[in-house]
Amino acid sequence: MANFKGHALPGSFFLLFGLWWSVKYPLRHLSQKASKKSQRNYCFQRVDAIEGAVKIVFALIGMLAEQFVPDGPHMYLYSGEKRDWVKLMNWQHTTMYLFYGLSGAVDVLTYLFHVVPRGLDRLMLSVAVFVEGCLFYYHVFHRPMLDQHIHSLLLIAIFSGACSTMLEVFLCDNIVLEMFRAGVTIIQGTWFWQIGVVLFQPWGGPMWDESDHDNIMFLTMCFFWHWAAAVVILAINYTVAYCCIQRCRRGSGEPYIGLGVRKQKCDTSSQAAFLNGSDEEVSPMTSSFLGSALRGTFFLVFGLWWSVRYPLKYLRRQVNAENQPSYGVQRAEVFEGTVKAFFALAGILVEQFVPSGPHMTLYSPKTHSWTDLTHWHYTTMYLFFLLSGIVDVVSHSPLKLPLGLDRLLLSVALFMEGLLFCFRDYGDAALDQHLHSLLAMAIFAGALCALLEVFLRDHVILESLRTSTFLLQGSWLWQIGFVLTPPWGGPGWDQTDRSNVTFLTMCFCWHYAGALAVLAANAATSRCCNESCQLKFGDIDVELDCGMCIRKSKGSSGALLPESGLDDK
Incomplete structure (x- = not known):
């Protein structure tokens, strides 16, 4: 659907799964670490199966919405009268949902039948994300410059997620890869909403100038702010999970927490309940x-x-x-x-508060244009190195961050720096x-x-x-x-x-x-x-x-x- 709702719907799906994974994977990692268990708990296997079922439901809702909205194709692919394709954009979105539905089906089959090879669920998810990326890559040809750019930024998150999920096929239960996948899924969700707001203005007001390069510069920065927010969300949820594990260990000895389930070794009868145009000057x-x-x-x-x-x-x-x-x-x-x-x-302080700097002002209501976006570019670059430094320090704290997370944040900071210079x-x-x-x-x-x-x-x-x-x-x-x-x-x-x-x-x-x-x-x-x-x-x-x-x-x-x-x- 080429409207705001058509972007908000998949954005909500990705955002929900990203937030869910940002809670689920830290809890599983920390609880297994605390209880000295290497095998996956039965509770988490049930959670994976329910997650797959929810994925199937979401995919079906998306396919039905794309096909049967009033201006949808209604399952017609080719019009014999007009000798032309019918609403191919809706069909592209339907294809994307189809592969996510197949991924959900494999999740359920992996739980029901133990003969399914381990890692097949991750492989199918990687294929679904890769298909999504290919569809969007050919989705924006012959579009205005702003439309192409905002979708190309989405491709960065999509293909990053596809690559990390493919690595999970061979490195099962790697917490760094799982958290990275959760992060890029959150970015996909928030960026879909951002695309809808930029291109369709759901609350009215003037449309964005699609030929103004300053808008492209701002959106490039904004994309990395979305990424920084996703990192903050992951850090908060990981910290909350760690605090919950520590609190339960102090209160009941040796717990095993599984998303609403607490089990103690001394209590064999415990019940497990699943909770279900710019004025920028070169300064x-x-x-x-x-x-x-x-x-x-x-x-x-x-x-x-x-x-x-x-x-x-x-x-x-x-x-x-x-x-x-x-x-x-x-x-x-x-x-x-x-x-x-x-x-x-x-x-960050130097870039913002030099005499000619923006002084934390991003948009000028007087001139209706962005202010000093080059300063904001460098501020964004320093922001990610700041996050990298914080992770370096916290990695040696009692919080027990996953090994390798400090290098991952440094890699992300460098990657952001490179993209900022490219755009x-x-x-x-x-x-x-x-x-x-x-x-x-x-x-x-x-x-x-x-x-x-x-x-x-x-x-x-x-x-x-x-x-x-x-x-x-x-x-x-x-x-x-x-x-x-x-x-x-x-x-x-x-x-x-x-x-x-x-x-x-x-x-x-x-x-x-x-x-x-x-x-x-x-x-x-x-x-x-x-x-x-x-x-x-x-x-x-x-x-x-x-x-x-x-x-x-x-x-x-x-x-x-x-x-x-x-x-x-």
């Missing part, structure tokens, strides 16, 4: 050398820190052959997350666009590395590659500042000279060679320092832990020693 902070240099310094600092920290951590792990990270490493990660959050918060309005500035497209290559490479680290934890090659991309981002942002707004004054480089494009492509490769050289030099220095410490102190394990050392002996646990003179040690 000094945004386009100046200082603005690029500050953002570049943010990435350079972390790249240089990691180029020292990861080689040392790898070498100490090789010597000690320990799988568990030491207390010093954990403290270093908490410190790193705190610094990341602090830098990101400082970046930025460069106008006719070909050199500006080329500079930032090279930057996007480094960003997406770092995002891919961080995503792989979710599953390959403490892999030194991935950590080194991510470090090199951060060094490259930092130095290249400085280079962008030199090219576009030279600090010594005067005009920037000629935007129309193709030779400049050729040189800067070469220069980008030189920057990466420099990043690899820095990484190699710091790794070699770390090895020399590590060997020197072993020769001098023997059982002293030097960690990057804010000036602390750990003494390890065979018969005693590690004890923290403040770094002081050699005699004290």
Whole structure:
């Protein structure tokens, strides 16, 4: 249905399932962890079957609504009289619902018949999401620019969900993948509502200008705000689930909670009850050398820190052959997350409250246009790095976040940064666009590395590659500042000279060679320092832990020693 209701209906379906999964999966993960059980509880299997039945009902409602609304096709696909297809858009939506109905049927069959291969339900769900993405990809051809863009953003959430669900076929009951799927499903739901509001204005008022590029810039930012809100919802629901588990453990010893079900080992007769046009100006902070240099310094600092920290951590792990990270490493990660959050918060405040900044004003009612959207783009970028820093800190708290969630949030933050640069309005500035497209290559490479680290934890090659991309981002942002707004004054480089494009492509490769050289030099220095410490102190394990050392002996646990003179040690 090409109206607001046609987008609100599927949006509500996705939103309900996303919110449901954001509660169900943390409860299952934490309750099984608390009760030391590895197999899935029978209660959760029943929940999966009921969930499949609800999915079938929702899909049937969607198909009937698409076919039998007053202006629907009423099951006619081709008109013999007009020799033309009948309401193909409704048929596309019907096809989408059909595959979700098949996914629900497989969920039910998986519960009823144990001969069904494990993982088939996830495979069918992945196929349904992939079909949805393909339908929407060919859904917006020959549409206005704004219509195409707002649906292309939806495709990001759809194909992300399809890929993560496909991974669940082989990594069953992986809490990180399950939470990620819940998050992208929530985003799909809220973004369907956003599409309906933008394109059809259900509450009246003027329609959005579909040829104004500022609207595209705003909607790109808005999409990432939806993503940030989904992350916050996941965090809140996970925290609530953790608090419920802890409260039940204190009150009744060893509980097993299953969505409205509490079972105690000492109570064999317990009953389980299932509860059922813009005025934006290029401001000094945004386009100046200082603005690029500050953002570049943010990435350079972390790249240089990691180029020292990861080689040392790898070498100490090789010597000690320990799988568990030491207390010093954990403290270093908490410190790193705190610094990341602090830098990101400082970046948000600078972008918003410089004299020429928007001062938290997004829309100007006087001029009826957006205000300083470039500042808001950078604010959105810093917002996701702030969330990443918070997750780094909370990962080492008693909350027991899933292993790998910190890397997943870092990957999401980098991915958002790359997309923001891709959809930025460069106008006719070909050199500006080329500079930032090279930057996007480094960003997406770092995002891919961080995503792989979710599953390959403490892999030194991935950590080194991510470090090199951060060094490259930092130095290249400085280079962008030199090219576009030279600090010594005067005009920037000629935007129309193709030779400049050729040189800067070469220069980008030189920057990466420099990043690899820095990484190699710091790794070699770390090895020399590590060997020197072993020769001098023997059982002293030097960690990057804010000036602390750990003494390890065979018969005693590690004890923290403040770094002081050699005699004290």
